[in-house]
Amino acid sequence: MRVTIRDIANRLNLSTATVSKVLSGRESTFISEATRQRVLETAREMGYRPNRVARALVTGKTDIISLWAETLAPYHTEVVNLLMDQMRPYGFELIVTDMVKHPDWRAYCEKFPQWQVDGIIALDSPRCVRVYHEANPMVRTPLVSIGAYYLEEGDFVGVDLYSGAVEAVQHLLEAGCRRPAYLVCEYGHHVGDARYDGYISVMQQAGLEPLVIVAEQSSRPSARQRMHEYLQEHPCPDGLFCFNDEMAIGAYRALCERGIRVPDDVAIVGCDGIMDTEYLERPLSTVVQPVAEMCRLGWEFLLRRIENPSVAPQQVLLKAHLVVRDSSTRR
Amino acid sequence: MRVTIRDIANRLNLSTATVSKVLSGRESTFISEATRQRVLETAREMGYRPNRVARALVTGKTDIISLWAETLAPYHTEVVNLLMDQMRPYGFELIVTDMVKHPDWRAYCEKFPQWQVDGIIALDSPRCVRVYHEANPMVRTPLVSIGAYYLEEGDFVGVDLYSGAVEAVQHLLEAGCRRPAYLVCEYGHHVGDARYDGYISVMQQAGLEPLVIVAEQSSRPSARQRMHEYLQEHPCPDGLFCFNDEMAIGAYRALCERGIRVPDDVAIVGCDGIMDTEYLERPLSTVVQPVAEMCRLGWEFLLRRIENPSVAPQQVLLKAHLVVRDSSTRR
DNA sequence: TAAAGGTAGTTAATCGTTTACCGTTAAGCG
DNA sequence: CGCTTAACGGTAAACGATTAACTACCTTTA
Numbered sequence: 001m002r003v004t005i006r007d008i009a010n011r012l013n014l015s016t017a018t019v020s021k022v023l024s025g026r027e028s029t030f031i032s033e034a035t036r037q038r039v040l041e042t043a044r045e046m047g048y049r050p051n052r053v054a055r056a057l058v059t060g061k062t063d064i065i066s067l068w069a070e071t072l073a074p075y076h077t078e079v080v081n082l083l084m085d086q087m088r089p090y091g092f093e094l095i096v097t098d099m100v101k102h103p104d105w106r107a108y109c110e111k112f113p114q115w116q117v118d119g120i121i122a123l124d125s126p127r128c129v130r131v132y133h134e135a136n137p138m139v140r141t142p143l144v145s146i147g148a149y150y151l152e153e154g155d156f157v158g159v160d161l162y163s164g165a166v167e168a169v170q171h172l173l174e175a176g177c178r179r180p181a182y183l184v185c186e187y188g189h190h191v192g193d194a195r196y197d198g199y200i201s202v203m204q205q206a207g208l209e210p211l212v213i214v215a216e217q218s219s220r221p222s223a224r225q226r227m228h229e230y231l232q233e234h235p236c237p238d239g240l241f242c243f244n245d246e247m248a249i250g251a252y253r254a255l256c257e258r259g260i261r262v263p264d265d266v267a268i269v270g271c272d273g274i275m276d277t278e279y280l281e282r283p284l285s286t287v288v289q290p291v292a293e294m295c296r297l298g299w300e301f302l303l304r305r306i307e308n309p310s311v312a313p314q315q316v317l318l319k320a321h322l323v324v325r326d327s328s329t330r331r
Numbered sequence: 332m333r334v335t336i337r338d339i340a341n342r343l344n345l346s347t348a349t350v351s352k353v354l355s356g357r358e359s360t361f362i363s364e365a366t367r368q369r370v371l372e373t374a375r376e377m378g379y380r381p382n383r384v385a386r387a388l389v390t391g392k393t394d395i396i397s398l399w400a401e402t403l404a405p406y407h408t409e410v411v412n413l414l415m416d417q418m419r420p421y422g423f424e425l426i427v428t429d430m431v432k433h434p435d436w437r438a439y440c441e442k443f444p445q446w447q448v449d450g451i452i453a454l455d456s457p458r459c460v461r462v463y464h465e466a467n468p469m470v471r472t473p474l475v476s477i478g479a480y481y482l483e484e485g486d487f488v489g490v491d492l493y494s495g496a497v498e499a500v501q502h503l504l505e506a507g508c509r510r511p512a513y514l515v516c517e518y519g520h521h522v523g524d525a526r527y528d529g530y531i532s533v534m535q536q537a538g539l540e541p542l543v544i545v546a547e548q549s550s551r552p553s554a555r556q557r558m559h560e561y562l563q564e565h566p567c568p569d570g571l572f573c574f575n576d577e578m579a580i581g582a583y584r585a586l587c588e589r590g591i592r593v594p595d596d597v598a599i600v601g602c603d604g605i606m607d608t609e610y611l612e613r614p615l616s617t618v619v620q621p622v623a624e625m626c627r628l629g630w631e632f633l634l635r636r637i638e639n640p641s642v643a644p645q646q647v648l649l650k651a652h653l654v655v656r657d658s659s660t661r662r
Numbered sequence: 663t664a665a666a667g668g669t670a671g672t673t674a675a676t677c678g679t680t681t682a683c684c685g686t687t688a689a690g691c692g
Numbered sequence: 693c694g695c696t697t698a699a700c701g702g703t704a705a706a707c708g709a710t711t712a713a714c715t716a717c718c719t720t721t722a
Contacts, residue, residue: 004678015702020680030699047467049444053387054678057707062384064426072415077408084403084429093426093446095395098415113380115424136378220610253610279551279584281612335708346672351710359711361669385708388677665721672715678707685702691695 003048011046012038019043023050056116065092065302066117068125070100070189073219073246075272075289079123079146082295090303092118099128110135119302123147124191142305146298148191149317155301156315157294161191161271164287164320165198165241168269171285172239173206175267175328180239181211183227183247185218192243195271199241211237215250218243223250228258236260238267239328245270245277245286252284252327267328271320283325290318334379342377343369350374354381387447396423396633397448399456401431401520404550404577406603406620410454410477413626421634423449430459441466450633454478455522473636477629479522480648486632487646488625492522492602495618495651496529496572499600502616503570504537506598506659511570512542514558514578516549523574526602530572542568546581549574554581559589567591569598570659576601576608576617583615583658598659602651614656621649 005019012019014035021027022039042048056062065087069076076098084094095117099105109132112120122129124147132143142155149158172180182199184192196212203210215226223246231254242248248270255262262268262282270277273288301314336350343350345366352358353370373379387393396418400407407429415425426448430436440463443451453460455478463474473486480489503511513530515523527543534541546557554577562585573579579601586593593599593613601608604619632645 002678006678016679017681017703018701020678021701024680026680029701032700035700047469049442049467049470051388051447051678052445053384053393053447054707055680056384057382057388057678057709058680060707072408072412074405074408077403077405080427081403081429085432088432088434093428095424096411096427097424098412101416101419103419111380114383116382116384136380138378139380220606224610249610252612256612275551276607276610279555279580279607281583281587333708337708347709348673348711349671351708352671355710357710360671363670366670382708385677386710388679388708389710391677663722667718667720669718670716673713675712676710680706682705683703685700687700688698690697692693 002051003046004051005048008039008042008046008048011042014039023048024055060116061118062116063092064095064115064117065119065121066095066097066112066115067121067123068128069096069098069123070125071098072096073244074274074276075244075246076123078274079291079295082291083121083299086295086299099125106131112136113139113141117141119143119306121146121298121302124189126150126152126190140309142302142309144298144302144305146294148194150190152315154313155305156313157297157301158315158317159289159294159320160317161194161320162198164271164322165195166202167322168271168285168287169199169202169241171322171324171328172241172267172269173202173208175239175263175330177237177239177267178208179211179237180241180267181213181237182241182243183213183215183223183251184243185215185222185247195241195243213237215247218247220246220250220253223247224254227251227254231258231260236266238265240266240268242268242270245272245274245284248284248286248327249276249280252280263326263328263330267330269322269328273323277325280327282327285325285328286323287320288323289320293318333382334377335382336379339370339373339377339379342373345370354379355386391447392449393447394423395426395446395448396450396452397426397428397443397446398452398454399459400427400429400454401456402429403427404575405605405607406575406577407454409605410622410626413622414452414630417626417630430456437462443467444470444472448472450474450637452477452629452633455520457481457483457521471640473633473640475629475633475636477625479525481521481525483646485644486636487644488628488632489646489648490620490625490651491648492525492618492651493529495602495653496526497533498653499602499616499618500530500533500572502653502655502659503572503598503600504533504539506570506594506661508568508570508598509539510542510568511572511598512544512568513572513574514544514546514554514582515574516546516553516578518548526572526574544568546578549578551577551581551584554578555585558582558585562589562591567597569596571597571599573599573601576603576605576615579615579617579658580607580611583611583613594657594659594661598661600653600659604654608656611658613658616656616659617654618651619654620651624649 120143144155270286277284451474475486608615
């Protein structure tokens, strides 16, 4: 059986209140140093472990943060890691949920308040946030959205994907591309749309014909397969702006396999700036997300609201910036 | 304010017991269909969300699983993803903890029972398991260890890293290497040791001089930096067996940067079989972990024990197998 | 007609803490 | 000596569910 404060109290002929006050650290009334020590000592001897479930029931705090992400692809994992580093000193645990693969993310979001977490971080998950809020208008769990910019109330750390995309496509044109394509995945969410808008705007301004290649998923295998299919039926574009680095790496692999040279035949630019892009034989140009700043601010906003639920919502818009590497540098 | 079953009961002039029985799905006594519908309807109208904290306090079940991993490097993330896929149909949430970066993993493991999770999956974390058990001898939370094989009681899905390493190093010798090195990280844990043993045994049997290169961490940047340092002072080995794929990719990058050709000058073999290894210009040979099987069995064992705590512990030892790709194939 | 059994729902204890609000004791003070 | 006050700790009511045991009423059945 589990050791409870009652067991300790009985053993010492004290009340549970006294034991609780010592063990929880917050002594609302005076407890003598001698008693404190006796309690601490006995707790250690008996192997007492506080029951956080019971504690949470009365305090309303679980010390758990929930992270909603689309997937746990490398980019998202980098974010998870950075967030964990931020949170750790404050003693929170992290529950991670990848919503895209979730069989019923809608019902999950609707019923989410049942978990009683202390805060929610929504990474590029505006759909989930919307469903959650609509189903629970009266719930006020601290929530911060981070990721791609979109119209949003409440705390928010956004990244301007549009101008990042513009920068990338302009760079492709400057590198000499005349028919650069946009490689994206099927499911149209706001991240893909923002980058699409940037791509289209530059192409139109340059008077060039846009070309969009659509793969099933935003993963490496999917992009690789789609590029193979595409190249069997069509001429090769001379540039590739990709929805994310995963797709860029997948496409790159397909090009290698077909003997197409990068960057001479095709210049490639990805998005996100995951670590993998630096470790290819020909490092990948990419629009780097300011993940460190994003996580730092995101956690700052969330913690502020946890400590004081009534502070005014804060919103920040960060810039993504292009990093040019070999995959788009022609001599 | 939050809606409770008491609110529903009051509104309908029923007892909380009746409401609870309907809402929790398990009706131990008869409830008329009419009442059932009224309760369900009212719960929906009032936006009732069950309080899982309160439920957990009485049932002793939180529906939360904890995953202990060393880090969230790509290999571990693949495992996390696979485990989530397994667990999802059963309605469990996952709390992820990366222990290596944890400022005080020891205290964390000692006090872990406070979280009251329903089960623990320890991925390559024997140290944590040991500390946890020693500090909590009477606690019987279902726990399954998965990963590298080591002496272990309780449920366990292991992988025979030793023979995987042997296979890899023998392959390097067959590819013509005469002084292949083992690239590993500083902190000696059982995973590194098992692979080291395999390396040493093959080298000794072949009458060759072992050579171990030690980086600070098992990450790409660390391996890359260490290889640069090493090559400034020493001649280049003609083969590289790496602790994991991360280090292999980092080392590969360093070699590229120094103009050393792979596989002609150096043949490389990594370990784990992460997806990245397939997406390099020159795909990486690697000892693939049977992650899918590992996760499938791991979850099966854990679920079995959750449902019936007294079943006999089950242990399985899987094989890792070498996949030869371009990075070690000489013509 | 009395016992048995089924149906529908209630009572109240319980899970392990926290915490607002009360005692009790003894020292301090005029 | 009587009163105040600080020091130390206890009482008991939450928190929001679950659940064993029980009541009350209505039908069967022998």
